[in-house]
Amino acid sequence: MGIAERKxxxxxxxxxxxLEAAWLQVLADGWQSLSIRKIADAxxxxxxxxxxxxxxKEAILLEFTKxxxxxxxxxxxxxxxxxxxxxxxxEAIAHAYWDFAFENxxxxxxxxxxxxxxxxxVNQVVEMKTMSMVMITxxxxxxxxxxxxxxxxxxxxHTYFSILHGLVSIQMIEKAGKPDAEKKMILQDAISGFIxxxxxx
Amino acid sequence: MGIAERKxxxxxxxxxxxLEAAWLQVLADGWQSLSIRKIADAxxxxxxxxxxxxxxKEAILLEFTKxxxxxxxxxxxxxxxxxxxxxxxxEAIAHAYWDFAFENxxxxxxxxxxxxxxxxxVNQVVEMKTMSMVMITxxxxxxxxxxxxxxxxxxxxHTYFSILHGLVSIQMIEKAGKPDAEKKMILQDAISGFIxxxxxx
DNA sequence: TTACTTTTGTTAACACTGTTAATTAATTTT
DNA sequence: AAAATTAATTAACAGTGTTAACAAAAGTAA
Numbered sequence: 001m002g003i004a005e006r007k008x009x010x011x012x013x014x015x016x017x018x019l020e021a022a023w024l025q026v027l028a029d030g031w032q033s034l035s036i037r038k039i040a041d042a043x044x045x046x047x048x049x050x051x052x053x054x055x056x057k058e059a060i061l062l063e064f065t066k067x068x069x070x071x072x073x074x075x076x077x078x079x080x081x082x083x084x085x086x087x088x089x090x091e092a093i094a095h096a097y098w099d100f101a102f103e104n105x106x107x108x109x110x111x112x113x114x115x116x117x118x119x120x121x122v123n124q125v126v127e128m129k130t131m132s133m134v135m136i137t138x139x140x141x142x143x144x145x146x147x148x149x150x151x152x153x154x155x156x157x158h159t160y161f162s163i164l165h166g167l168v169s170i171q172m173i174e175k176a177g178k179p180d181a182e183k184k185m186i187l188q189d190a191i192s193g194f195i196x197x198x199x200x201x
Numbered sequence: 202m203g204i205a206e207r208k209x210x211x212x213x214x215x216x217x218x219x220l221e222a223a224w225l226q227v228l229a230d231g232w233q234s235l236s237i238r239k240i241a242d243a244x245x246x247x248x249x250x251x252x253x254x255x256x257x258k259e260a261i262l263l264e265f266t267k268x269x270x271x272x273x274x275x276x277x278x279x280x281x282x283x284x285x286x287x288x289x290x291x292e293a294i295a296h297a298y299w300d301f302a303f304e305n306x307x308x309x310x311x312x313x314x315x316x317x318x319x320x321x322x323v324n325q326v327v328e329m330k331t332m333s334m335v336m337i338t339x340x341x342x343x344x345x346x347x348x349x350x351x352x353x354x355x356x357x358x359h360t361y362f363s364i365l366h367g368l369v370s371i372q373m374i375e376k377a378g379k380p381d382a383e384k385k386m387i388l389q390d391a392i393s394g395f396i397x398x399x400x401x402x
Numbered sequence: 403t404t405a406c407t408t409t410t411g412t413t414a415a416c417a418c419t420g421t422t423a424a425t426t427a428a429t430t431t432t
Numbered sequence: 433a434a435a436a437t438t439a440a441t442t443a444a445c446a447g448t449g450t451t452a453a454c455a456a457a458a459g460t461a462a
Contacts, residue, residue, distance in 0.1 A: 122313070
């Protein structure tokens with residue numbers, strides 16, 4: 001009897017239609033404004049049917065998070081395979097990572113819990129500039145006392161700042177109880193690498 | 202007539218009492234669960250009074266964002282002043298940045314729009330491990346072909362990953378229409394520095 | 403002191419959100 | 433055809449940010 005199979009197939013179709021409607025919403029207005037009601041409206045069913053296929057809203061977002069990481073993994077593996085030298089591979093992976101993030105902003109923001117709030121907010125915060133200046137002036141001093149005096153200080157500031165923020169936010173996501181000492185080693189590693197490449201003499 | 206001054210002073214006190222109540226809420230349950238109603242409840246006033254002092258909820262969060270950047274800037278300047286050599290300053294600033302972030306998680310998450318959603322989500326995503334493996338195996342290969350064969354590959358993976366994520370997310374926040382080429386230079390700069398320090402031979 | 407004006411605060415509502423219990427409609431099985 | 437199971441809906445609960453309409457208090461002027 002194939003009717004059981006048909007039922008399973010229909011259930012699967014229903015599930016994907018929910019995900020499709022949800023994704024359209026995400027693409028249209030960002031994942032912050034995704035709502036169960038809008039999904040229900042799009043698929044022309046009542047609200048509770050969605051809860052027959054997903055435990056809650058979080059489960060739907062989790063689905064996209066998984067999808068995103070899978071796509072990213074595929075993209076990285078793909079460019080890695082185009083090179084043989086590990087250094088070239090690391091460089092290619094880095095560029096592919098970057099490209100994925102900006103070609104799939106919604107995925108990326110979802111995957112790493114990047115909220116839009118601060119994006120609108122942070123740009124109108126003059127206090128951030130005072131922080132930037134502490135970093136920038138120090139980097140300028142470092143460059144002035146180095147061999148390559150014509151290094152772009154603003155570029156280096158961005159690199160420095162990005163490394164710091166990356167280290168912190170990744171560590172906040174992986175909030176596993178790793179010992180503090182080990183965490184700080186990662187910081188030490190990244191930052192000393194940066195400084196060394198900055199003040200070559 | 203000092204009554205006008207008193208009024209201004211009272212208004213100022215009211216304002217700070219709102220912020221204090223709000224901050225207690227943030228510390229208690231995270232800034233995601235801050236609500237106007239809870240603030241109103243805490244200060245024992247009705248809801249609309251809050252809108253006499255702040256345009257909306259966003260304005261309250263913006264206040265904390267400013268506060269956070271000011272505190273961070275002060276902390277960085279403070280440790281910078283304890284050193285004279287720019288390299289030492291950059292290292293000290295990095296550690297101070299890190300310490301600030303983890304001693305003031307609520308501030309930091311607010312400042313950079315780090316949502317908790319993914320934090321809970323991302324840790325149960327096995328797909329992330331497949332992405333990690335692409336990076337890790339490549340780094341292992343790179344180490345194997347380098348001079349320092351006993352480098353901690355897991356440490357280097359974290360560094361690599363953090364640099365990439367930092368670059369991307371900072372760039373997403375500063376969404377000013379900088380040309381793509383310039384953006385990619387920052388990536389190139391950071392990543393080539395990392396690779397160079399990895400495959401010294 | 404009384405009358406008027408301005409400021410301040412409250413009630414009640416609107417338009418949303420996620421989630422779920424109770425109920426009806428449709429389908430399958432007996 | 434009747435009973436049992438499954439599917440879908442209505443309606444509600446408990447929240448959220450925000451605001452219009454109104455009442456109370458305080459300051460000003462006659």
